Amino acid sequence: MQLRRRCRTSYQIYTRRRSGLFPRSPYKYSKLRASEIRLLELRRTHPLAKLSIRLLATPSPSIKFYEALSYTWGDPTMNHSLPIEGYSLLTTKNAFEALHALAPHWGKRLVWIDSICINQGDDVEKGRQVALMGEIYKQATRTVSWLGGSSNADFAFLQLRRLKRLLAGNHDIKAITRMVEKSSLGPDNVHHWHAVSELLAHPYWSRVWIVQEVAVSRTVDILYGTHCVPLSSVTDIINRLWRAPETDTLLERPWQLGTLEKGMLSNYGNMRAIFEFRRLFQQGQFPPLHGAVQATLLFKATDPRDKIYAFCNIAREPAAAALDPDYTISAQEAFTRFTKRYIQSNFRKLILEAGLAQDRQLPDLPSWVPDFSSTDDLLPPMARTGLHLKDHYAASGGEAISIGIDLSKIIRVQGVYVDQIDFLTSHSIERSLNPMSADYVAPALNAWHEEAIALATAKIPLKYRCGDESRRRAFIRTLIADRDGYGSEAPAVYYRKYYKDWCKYLRTAAEERVELDNNNASDSEEGEHLESARYFSSAVLRVAQIRKFATTTGGFMAIVPKEARVGDIICVLFGMEVPFVLRPVSVEAGEEQTHLLIGWCYCHGIMMGECLETGQASQTFVLR
Secondary structure, eight states: OHHHHHHHHHHHHHHHHHHTSSOOEEOOOOOOOTTEEEEEEEEESSTTSOOEEEEEEEEGGGOOSOEEEEOOOOSOOOOEEEEETTEEEEEOHHHHHHHHHHOOSSEEEEEEOHHHHSOTTOHHHHHHHHHHHHHHHHHSSEEEEEEEOOTTHHHHHHHHHHHHHHHHSOOOHHHHHHHHHHHTSSGGGHHHHHHHHHHHTOGGGGBTHHHHHHHHOSOEEEEETTEEEEHHHHHHHHHHHHHSTTHHHHHHHHHHTTOSOHHHHHHHHHHHHHHHHHHHHHTTOOOOHHHHHHHTTTOBOSSTTHHHHTTTTTOOSHHHHTSOOOTTSOHHHHHHHHHHHHTTTSHHHHHHHOSTTSOOOSTTOOTTSOOTTOOOSSOOOOOSOOTTSTTOOOTTTTOOOOEEEOSSSOEEEEEEEEEEEEEEOSOOBOOOSOGGGTOSOHHHHHHHHHHHHHHHHHHSOSBOSSTTOBHHHHHHHHHTTTBOTTSSBOOGGGTTHHHHHHHHHHHHHHHHTOOGGGOOOSSHHHHHHHHHHHHHHHHHHHHHBTEEEEEETTSOEEEEETTOOTTOEEEEETTOSSOEEEEEEOOOTTSOOEEEEEEEOEETTOTTSHHHHTTOOOEEEEEO
């Protein structure tokens, strides 16, 4: 078996080298008719013969026996030459190697691959062909997910088979632990765990196009190294591994040894999305376009426009049909058109994803349009919103969404002005992949807290502006956005005991320059105090990541995005459960006042619709 795989690898290297021996004139694409596609014909007369390649134009429905390739583009540089009918077509390294991995030893094979079968230099053709991709993968006899060559592929699949056998039995945790130590984590098996991590952290699982390619395909096989296995053989093990109660036991030791990559964890969420889309499609269910885009925010695309276009032809709804892939427009224009089309029906979700506080890669994008091209896998903390949640906020009360869309790049939203920010802390807290882990340097958190105390003491009266609440209680509630570490309404113990214990241990951790969780209790009473400090810490970190403490001219306390500035305003937009920070844009005399959307905030005393109960008049906020 090992010898056969080595020979197969050597053979692929030999054929790849042979194909690029002779220089040729550049290949020129012929025009396609509206319903036509191109297929690559790979042919060999004998195993040692040079690979012969032809591009065939054919009506899409008439071809019944071809395979579709699903892969990552990788380095987009076109520096590998494919000989096609006496000419040379430059392509990427990954496409070049993938084709040679699929090429037959003799005979012919028809293959569809996007980077070659679509003329990448013709944006009009590209838009038409992208609209057909759902049907192309659906009609293919099988889809091959090519993950590339790897010397660790043997170890990865061996370890997956071990895990499958281990999880198939009815063992208790202690038995699992003993079996793991004996069979999966011995000194000679650390490499096996690293191989599994490399497979699951592969960039393939974060590529946005594979969602569609895998979802609509009849059969999907994974080609990794010299192994070709059904997709289901991998997905079944992965789903079982993450859902099993033994997961922590299985993964704890490899994680401590540093053999598991962080990318493996983030990719698991992507893999779940891929498998769920495939399950829905096989049942004849089609996701709404905006739902598909939102569920795949952490996926990546070589072309930012593909974060939307990758789903246009599998989302079954009238709005999606009207949003045909158009590669003649910029990514900014594509995102703006998408948002305009969906903002009336999905205002809450889109506005929460937009704003200058979000990670933004594209310049000149309207502030109310989300930047779907963001590759940031550490998202800002989300607001406690959603009517299905028990303790959701309700800043706008029962007011309905009121929004107007202009032909230009502005929208008009009805709401209520609250106040203007007049002071901010200079510190903000860095983000973490898991805020519940309290994985933050205590000195930074302590500095943020002490600066917030000084600001509140200097600017806020002893009695807070809303009712009979004391400044201290209002301050503590602001720090945690009035919710515990799990998002539920915080009980009174958070404002007394938990906060007191947190302050004590935070100062100690800051002085010793360690994390709060590294404080070890010496007795049961001290352990109780430390536990309450950790509860409060998790509540703070849930809301305070990349945010600052602020006060307003009217005496409100707030937690705002770190991008907020003095002079920005806080307002409540009708239909939204949380307030927002807006930035007034300087205008000439007589011009209409416009604003930039910064992001959502917590403003203590208005989160449950209090500002609407005063009868304050609404106004129109023009967002640009």
